[in-house]
Amino acid sequence: MPRTENRLHSELPAKDPRTKLLAAKIKKEGARPDSLIEILHTAQNAYGFLPLNVMRYISQALSLPPSRVFATVSFYHFFSLRSKGAHSCLVCTGTACYVKGARQLLKDLEDGLHIQAGAVTPDGQLGLQVARCIGACGLAPVVVLDEDVLPKATGQEVLAAVEHLLTSKLEEGGSPQLAFPR
């Protein structure tokens, strides 16, 4: 299917700085289909997740069928189709953390935050996620709260840190941060 400039820009608001960022990345990569994953990384960093219209935009820009883009997004753990929440609480479930009790830790957090792993709190403030292994095995079990690593974590400590994070950010009125990592 031939691609036209106006179709490309019709999907996303042109004034949105995120659109500009994404368009710049696509241009930098020469809109090559093999740069799809690189471009998806940029898009996810900008939007926090990959909304449908963003995926459609990318598929048109790279002249790829939308199914190819969706198939790639759904294949990789890194890419998310849903918002991950303004803040992220990431529990490492690698082997070393598992041996040091990450399972119980995760359960404590699920109970304390009243959400399951992979879900976001109803107010959209915090997403609870699990990671395969962040490679900080010497400090197991590890939780990453936004970008801060909490070594040798316990459920109580993490819940306290979460509460501190949410209340302090509220007071600052700061803008929501991007989910870890990058």
Next chain:
Amino acid sequence: MNRIELQTKAEQAKQKLHACKKRIAVCCGAGCMSVGSGQLFEEIKRTIKEKGLDQEIHVLPTGCMGPCNEGPLVKFIPGHEVYRKMNHEAFLQVFDASSGDIRSIPGMRLFSEPGKGSFEDSREDPYYKKQCRIVLKDCGDLNPEELDDYLAHDGYQALAKVLFGMSPEDVIAEIKQSGLRGRGGAGYPTGFKWETVYRSVRDHKYVICNGDEGDPGAFMDRSVLEGNPHRVLEGMCIAAYAVGADSGFAYIRGEYPLAIKRFEGAIRQARKAGLLGKQILGTAFSFDLEVRIGAGAFVCGEETALIASIEGKRGTPRPRPPYPAESGLWGKPTLINNVETLASVAPIMLQGGEWYSQIGTAKSSGTKVFALAGKIRYAGLIEVPMGTTLREIVFDIGGGIPGGGKFKAAQTGGPSGGCIPAGHLDVPMDYEALTNLGSIMGSGGLIIMDEDSDMVDVARFFMEFCMDESCGKCVPCRVGTRVMHDMLQKIVTNKGTPLDLERLGELAVYVRETSLCGLGASAPNPLLSTLRHFPQDYEKHLQESPHK
């Protein structure tokens, strides 16, 4: 930069390094960084400057020093005294700002255990003494973000030696003589791989550095990329020269932002210095590379899946042959080597294949980096000659099990590996010995478990991992891992029957024999090895089951 300029620059860097007699190295590996070593580095630097000592004391951030759970670590050079769990107050206690010397405080030193002598020079402690650091040699001594520091540690000398005095055949012969085998897990002889790519005659060839370290509990590649990125880069350049490649990719896990940042920094510096790009060191050899960030799929560690991922597709493997060495990235001959393998190349070129082949055992030469974690006193990164026994690693180097626990098993090879029981603590760690025990060398994750660990649950844990990570392309893996997981779940919750156990054993063999790629073929390994070495754990769950 040509060869003479490289030598001049290296000399200057060395002089600069030696002009400053005293150095304070602050470990800035991801482990120590996450407990605040980045801030500590800034604080120490400021203190030194405020006291007007910055002419005689050089403060530098370094890569991983080893025992990550004791961080942040600070090393005082030339004495090599290492202090653990440092913060700014502790630093001021140890460091006498008025004289610029350290007040040696044995109690605050690394390895100062009650009942254990503490050495002033940390290298005298069994932790370091039993190790043989080749890949990690300068990791922890040099600043990974400074090209000059690498040059002062003989950086890019191997590349210069290769480009100015060796033919590609010579390089391959040297690698073959060294006996180096792929450190990513499978242990395929590196020299043969290089030769196959070299012999494939095409217009373009690629070199890929596999940094998609997916095994949970393994962080060797991350630490090497963070601690000495130029070493990996140099290895890639030499590999590219040997096989005749002109471009390459470094595929690094997205979970490793610091490794990506430092490696990208190293690429920029090398390009600027003419060590990468067109006509490297003024020769006809050109090579350049890009970083590709992994998007979180364990199966992408498999080389054909990794290639698909670099091509921007779903990372699903394809049948081999053709092997990537003949038809890889975009159908071109492609050399894929693991980070640690590539980091071993420069020392082999400088000191010779003969030298390297003398280290380790006859069939597994050289050294292996292990990521020691779990129930162990000194968790972190170590490098030992191949053939070192598990007992030496766990007890002499790792300091044993903390809190008086009893060693139960060591898990090697991640979800593709197996568990080694206490009865086999004297196994020499090399490719063959571990395979004989039903485990594998793998990429180097070594998780120590004590009596608290239920091995059935360990098997379930890894099966869950493989089930989630199965790409879904072939049925034995996609369905088999799910069924095996559910059966293990049934047993571990005391609902299993002896028939389940029997079927599990059968199914494991089917999955192993019929899966398309390494993920499926090795997914039953943790199950089979725990069944073999810990039948009592399975028995215990069956005894507690009402269906027995």
